[in-house]
Amino acid sequence: MLYKVVKRSEITQGKSFGIRTAAIILALLTSAVFIMILNLNPLEVYASLIKGAFGSNYRIKQTIITAIPLVITSLGIAIAFKMKFWNIGGEGQIMMGAFAASFFALRYPDLPKPILLSLMMIAGMVAGGLWALIPAFFKAQWETNETIITLMMNYIAIKWVTYLQYGPWRDKGALGFPKIPNFSDNAILPNFLGIHIGWIFALILIIVVYIFMKHSKLGYEIAVLGESENTARYAGINVKRTIIIALLISGGLCGLAGMIQASAVSNTLNVEVSGGVGFTAIITTWLASLSAPFILLASILFAALIQGGSFIQTAFGIPAAAAMILEGMILFFVLGSEFFIKYKLTKNGSAKSAAGKGEI
Amino acid sequence: MDFMTSFLAAAVVAGTPLLFATLGEIITERAGNLNLGVEGMMLMGAVIGFKIGLITGNPILALLAAMFAGSMGALIFAVLTISLRANQVVSGLALTIFGTGFSAFIGKDLVGQVTPNAIKLFFKPLEIPGLANIPILGKALFSQDLFIYLGYLTAIILGIYLYKTRKGLNLIAVGENPGAADAASINITLYKYAHVLLGGALCGLGGVYLSLVYVPAWQENVTAGRGWIAVALVIFAAWNPFKALVGAYLFGGMDIIGFRLQGTSIQISQYFIDMLPYLVTIAVLVVVSMRKSKKNAPPKGLGVPYFREER
CATH class of the missing domain: 1.10.3470 (ABC transporter involved in vitamin B12 uptake, BtuC)
Structure with missing residues (x-):
């Protein structure tokens, strides 16, 4: 393996907030691909x-x-x-x-x-x-x-x-x-x-x-x-x-x-x-x-997503369920992003991990 | 058919979606992963299977599509919980939310559509000669459609797989003590992924039975909470595929009892009878937890992400 996973010792609140925000943006981007598939x-x-x-x-x-x-x-x-x-x-x-x-x-x-x-x-x-x-x-x-x-x-x-x-x-x-x-x-x-x-x-x-x-x-x-x-x-x-x-x-x-x-x-x-x-x-x-x-x-x-969701239903004929898919998507990405809050990837062969764990 | 036999036959039919979903969740939890997305995966299977069935009129393709859809839902869960070690409870809930939205979205144009005749014909009851002549139970169990027989077969095969094959025993080890299994050079990640995906495929089958055979037409939120009853049935069945057969048909019976009692002399409000499966599920969980025995305990590694570096 080229990379290995190392537990982060600690993370600043700002950085953790940043990772979460990035996850939401990624979720919106991924959903955008699906919207394009719908020809919109x-x-x-x-x-x-x-x-x-x-x-x-x-x-x-x-x-x-x-x-x-x-x-x-x-x-x-x-x-x-x-x-x-x-x-x-x-x-x-x-x-x-x-x-x-x-x-x-x-x-x-x-x-x-x-x-x-x-x-x-x-x-x-x-x-x-x-x-x-x-x-x-x-x-x-x-x-x-x-x-x-x-x-x-x-x-x-x-x-x-x-x-x-x-x-x-x-x-x-x-x-x-x-x-x-x-x-x-x-x-x-x-x-x-x-x-x-x-x-x-x-x-x-x-x-x-x-x-x-x-x-x-x-x-x-x-x-x-x-x-x-x-x-x-x-x-x-x-x-x-x-x-x-x-x-x-x-x-x-x-x-x-x-x-x-x-x-x-x-x-x-x-x-x-x-x-x-x-x-x-x-x-x-x-x-x-x-x-x-x-x-x-x-x-x-999320209130905005729900309200906006019912609006796009009338404007574009997209079923309101689309908002639910988007909700699920955001949650998936945020859950996935927590991995990067708890752990970080380091190149193999670099100095000993921050958490002080040795090789196994 | 007398009242008892027809009631039992209907209980088996109503229990079949529960059986598939329960088996799927048993296999998933045996790998140490608690996937609460059963409801979502069932709905994904239900809608994709129904759509493919509608387009092609081919029952086999419809079933395969449903299995594929269910396992794609499970794949999202697998990546999150196995590779990214996310919280299993919340990941499963997210999958249910996503799957519910997904099925409502895809199913928007399917509302009111009916299962094509070719598929209805394929899943019409077939009597198994000899077995069907057993008094009372014969007609109830062995004069059913092919999908239901597939259910019996799946439960038996999974039971044998789990308790009698090397791979099955490895799987039990992965769920009980992944550290030890890893030391015995079992590929933990592979086992987890394979069985979580298989579990999703079975949930998809449970879903498509509802839309394609049970209803048989598309209606939104066709599962109506059955996925959650399946999660409880896993505990009722003590993670044993054979016991899942009994549990699923028992709950299938409760599902239809309200309907059956209409028109008889028993006067209870429909809404209270509708509460029955949920009340019994709670009662079962409480009783099981009260008499905690080693035999009925969940896999020890259930819900805990495995991380070799933290062994």
Whole structure:
């Protein structure tokens, strides 16, 4: 072999950010080749993508509205991922949060606005947290594989909301159309500067989660547990307790995102309320390397991709699924690029490797 | 056919896509790679196989195309996780996202298209003389289409391969302890690549069974979460191809029970019955993890990238 792989001792944050950015650019270039195969001009397509996302005041607002649940869900997922607890149940936790919030919105439509909205928010967080608590409990108790359980619970949540939508909660006044009645005005989040106030929650939560992860005892325990369960035990960390609390927070944030979507965006509960946010948030979380401030960047990027994606669908007749392919592509390249963050290639025969490992 | 036999026959049909995907994931995980992209690879196989079947009307070509598509998905995963040592969980998720988008994109023009008659005819039930006369089970198991027989055959061949051949035993070693296998001069990288790709090809077959034979027409997101049930079935089957046969048909039965109960006197909402496969999957995982035994444990090297320099 001409080259050999050597572990990097350390890498500056700037360099690691640079490698990730390069990966995203490479993903866009590779996708451009596919766009050309479709007989379209990639420059035009990308230009329209940007135009679709940021081309007018209205579109910028739409992009921000799309980014809000992504930011909040990503923050929740990041807490679980930091612990290497693969919570891919964001979708279900959003659903259950939206369900619990809707329960109060539909049952007490005439409560004063601040009280009703607070109730809905608490209900959403509790329901999302409890939905995440189930796999967390199994994991803590018997080390049951959480990936599949969180995912299975997505399907159960979707079936549950479908049942409500077609069954007991169905709006009898909707002329046979299977929908749940709209919320009263008191159950709808107010706007601030033209966008519903979810954006303020998102920004505040970024700061809160950042401080929580970097400077709180529990945040530190989560990080240690993610590195090594044995180390965590030696350090006297209560592993079970940490898993349970972390997942209550993780699911609670997803549930809050569900409440916001039901209240401010769809003004009711329906099966589309989560709209794939739980899955997209996995990508944005990873792209941001689980760091709260970068989650904002990654979420805006993906919100722009989603908004721009639906725009190019009408402009070029490219199916909206193209945006999903692009999302997958970006994630592939970023995952691949991490190799170059962790390792470097050195010419064989050069001086001993930086990590101090000898020849084998 | 009485109710029981027709129910069992339908369970085998519904379980066949699960069987292929489960076998594919067993082989992949035996090589030490946890590929959560099953759903994505199934969808890639489903759409490419269906398209080629539609164009050529040739069932063999359609199956080969599906296997190719599935293994191309697996190749992306293999490069990321084997060569570039990326996180397996996230790489698999990325593959599912990519595969879902890919199938929706390619399948955009296929919506509403039906499987050509030549292929339908090729996969019509064939009775196996003698075996089909076994009471109850005979008709359910041996009056099925060729694709289903291919499923039995694949499970048996993989079982023999894994437990009775040198290569199969090497594969087990790679999954259990790649360091030791490497020391015994087994080519780890080659084994991993070959089996991850084979696993992808089998997932592709599971997908194309859904689109070409089960439905049989193109519909978006035809797998509807079956890939994930297959990932759970691998644990249920304790990484054993023979047990996968039982597990897949059991879950196939659950998949259709809601439909079968309609029109009978049992009154349960359809939506609750639809939850059944997911609830049972959770129950199975919890029970398996509660009674942790050496025999049912996953390969020890599962999910850990192998890096000779860090041995």
